[in-house]
Every structure is written in C-alpha cells, then in structure tokens.
Amino acid sequence: MPADLAEVYAQAVTRLRLFIDVSERHISRDPSAALAGLARVRAAGWGVSWDNAGTTPDSLALMPLIRPDVVKIDVSLVQGRGHPYAARVVNAAIAYAENAGAAIMAVGIESGEHLVMARGMGASLGQGYYFARPGALPATTKQVVDPILLIDQLEPPGPQDTPFQVYAGRHTPTPATSATLESFAHYLEQRCSIDPEPPVVLACLRGAQLPSGAPLALLEMIARNTSFAAAFAEELPPHPVPGVRMIKLAENDPLTHEWVLAVIGPHFAALLAARPRDTAGEETLSLGLSYHRPTVLRAAKTLLQRITA
Incomplete structure (x- = not known):
C-alpha cells in the first residue's frame, strides 16, 4: 500500500464497511489462492460482492462457492425483452440471495423506470446517476443508518479434509455395494450432461474412470x-480431458481413498462420496449422498483448495 494512503485506509476500516469485488475469473484461474485470499479479506472485516453477475451467465454456479454478501446486476439486463439470459441470471441471483441471506444490488440506475425494474428483480440496494452524480467528496458524512449486512460464512475445511469427512461430520454414512455407488453416480453424471444451468462438477477418478465406472x-x-470442471487422481490419464482441470494427488493425500462426485448449480447441489470399509461381505463401501447445500459447498471447497494455478 502506498505510504500516503495508509492513514486514509486506517480511517476507512474503522468507519466504513469496505467491499471487494470478485468475479468468476478469480476462482476459476486459481481456486486455492482465491479462497485463501477471500478468507484473509473476511478476517479483516471486509465484505465481498459478486461483480457483473450477468456478464457470463454460465459462471453463475461458481457464485455460491465464493459466497458473496452482495450480488451486483446491471439493471440494463432486464430492460426491454432483448436479453436472452435475463431471466436465468435474475432467477439465479434471487435463489442464491434467498439461500445465503445475501443482498442484490442493481447498478446503472439512471431513472425512476430503472428503479422500478431494480425492485422487480429483488434488489434492495441501488447504484447510479438517479441517486447522485459523481462529485467531490463531502467534508462530513452522516452515520449510516442501515449498513449492508455481512452474511454468515460456512466453516472452512482443514487443508487435508476430504468430501467424505465433511459428509460424515454431519450425516451418518451407510454401508453400500459398488453397484449402489455406480448407480447413484450414473444418475448425477447424466444429469450434469443435460442440465440447462451449467454446473460446477468436481470428481475423483479411480483407475481413469468416473465414480460410475464410465470412461x-x-x-x-x-x-x-x-461452468467449471475438475478431476482429481493419484495417477493422471496420459492425455488431458478437454475442458477439465486435471489435478494430481499426492500419495499420502487421504482423497486418494475416496470416490467423489460433487455437483453445484444455481438451483441444484449434490454430493456423492464413498470410501472402502474394513469389513467382509458385499457392502464394501461407506457411502454418503447429500443434497444439503451447505454440506455440498463445504465438501466442494475441500477439493477446490487443492487446485492451484
């Protein structure tokens, strides 16, 4: 930080609620660094806002993993009937805000008509020339009556935590056969390939196969x-899979003993996780299947923190 800004910054953090804008680029480029950086920002008391939610609609599934306090949408997105993704973006933003307790901010409000549109898409915060034009900062300011609230954050996973451990911390795994695992995985894999809302898909490979046994x-x-796909394996296949981040696991990583498939979309979330049981018989696996969104998100973060640029 420049030395001449140190005093201003010190005043800002004690008198204002500061926010940092993030977008899908920050998490897709280097998920591990992005999650660690956001943890430091939040520890300093800052809020996080998801910028330009309508710019890349296919990235909306990444938003819950960042868990922003504010979602920004340009009001021009819902102006007229010409934008092909308007309903998709607004529905995703409203669903996220309702689930997480976040606020929606409409930006680009320049008229009373824009204000009506902003309220219609669920915005409780607004920004634009309708309220004020850029100008010199006032010498004094009034105390903010209703500051923007920061939402509760999910407990961060440990550096060696795995999706199965996250599941077992909240639910009781069930004994299962390999056929049961493959059947559940087959359903989720097929759903991913046809979902109209492109999801985040994270999978652990065993022997160059998906959890269903599919190639x-x-x-x-x-x-x-x-919107984002990654696969984890102790031994990576000889050729890359187009569109998939391939992550080589260390031999001592507990994730090498698990079958995992995590799917996160704007309106859907699922976690399938299993590991071998130390017992004889047909039920050779301990299995967990969850559609509880906080569980799925925490499990997904155990995988994302293993992905570096």
Whole structure:
C-alpha cells in the first residue's frame, strides 16, 4: 500500500464497511489462492460482492462457492425483452440471495423506470446517476443508518479434509455395494450432461474412470456443459480431458481413498462420496449422498483448495 494512503485506509476500516469485488475469473484461474485470499479479506472485516453477475451467465454456479454478501446486476439486463439470459441470471441471483441471506444490488440506475425494474428483480440496494452524480467528496458524512449486512460464512475445511469427512461430520454414512455407488453416480453424471444451468462438477477418478465406472469420454462430454470442471487422481490419464482441470494427488493425500462426485448449480447441489470399509461381505463401501447445500459447498471447497494455478 502506498505510504500516503495508509492513514486514509486506517480511517476507512474503522468507519466504513469496505467491499471487494470478485468475479468468476478469480476462482476459476486459481481456486486455492482465491479462497485463501477471500478468507484473509473476511478476517479483516471486509465484505465481498459478486461483480457483473450477468456478464457470463454460465459462471453463475461458481457464485455460491465464493459466497458473496452482495450480488451486483446491471439493471440494463432486464430492460426491454432483448436479453436472452435475463431471466436465468435474475432467477439465479434471487435463489442464491434467498439461500445465503445475501443482498442484490442493481447498478446503472439512471431513472425512476430503472428503479422500478431494480425492485422487480429483488434488489434492495441501488447504484447510479438517479441517486447522485459523481462529485467531490463531502467534508462530513452522516452515520449510516442501515449498513449492508455481512452474511454468515460456512466453516472452512482443514487443508487435508476430504468430501467424505465433511459428509460424515454431519450425516451418518451407510454401508453400500459398488453397484449402489455406480448407480447413484450414473444418475448425477447424466444429469450434469443435460442440465440447462451449467454446473460446477468436481470428481475423483479411480483407475481413469468416473465414480460410475464410465470412461473419461463421458467426462469430456459433461465438461462441455459445465461452468467449471475438475478431476482429481493419484495417477493422471496420459492425455488431458478437454475442458477439465486435471489435478494430481499426492500419495499420502487421504482423497486418494475416496470416490467423489460433487455437483453445484444455481438451483441444484449434490454430493456423492464413498470410501472402502474394513469389513467382509458385499457392502464394501461407506457411502454418503447429500443434497444439503451447505454440506455440498463445504465438501466442494475441500477439493477446490487443492487446485492451484
């Protein structure tokens, strides 16, 4: 930080609620660094806002992983009937805000008509020339009556935590056969490939196969319909899978003993996680299947923190 701004910054953090704008680029480029950086920002008392939610609609599934306090949408998105993604973006923003307790901010409000549109898409915060034009800062300011609230954050996972551990911390795993795992995984994998809202898909590979036992050709097909896809394995396949981040796991990583498939979309979230049981018989696995969004998000973060640029 420049030395001449140190005093201003010190005053700002004690008198104002500061926010940092993030977008899908920050998490997709280097998920591990992005999550760590956001943790530091939040520890300093800052808020997080998701910028330009309508710019890349296919990235909306990444928004819950960032868990912003504010979602920004340009009001021009809902002006007229010409924008093909307007309903998709607004519905995703409203769904996220309702689930997380976040606020929606409409930006670009320049008229009373824009204000009506902003309220119609669920915005409780607004920004634009309708309220004031840019100008010199006032010498004194009034105390903010209703500051923007920061939402509760999910408990961060430990550096070696795994999706199965996250599941087992809230639910009781069930004994299951390999056939049961493959059946559940097959359903989720097929859903990913046809979902109209491109999801985030994270999978652990065993022997160059998906948890269903399907070949990597299916993963390539799934990746064409995702906002972000990553696969983890102790031994990576000899050739990359187009559209998929391939992550090599260390031999001592507990994730190497798990079958995992995590799917996160604007309106859907699922986690399938399993690991071997130390017992004889047909039920050779301990299995967890959850549609509880906080559980799925925490499990997904255990995977994302293993992805570096």
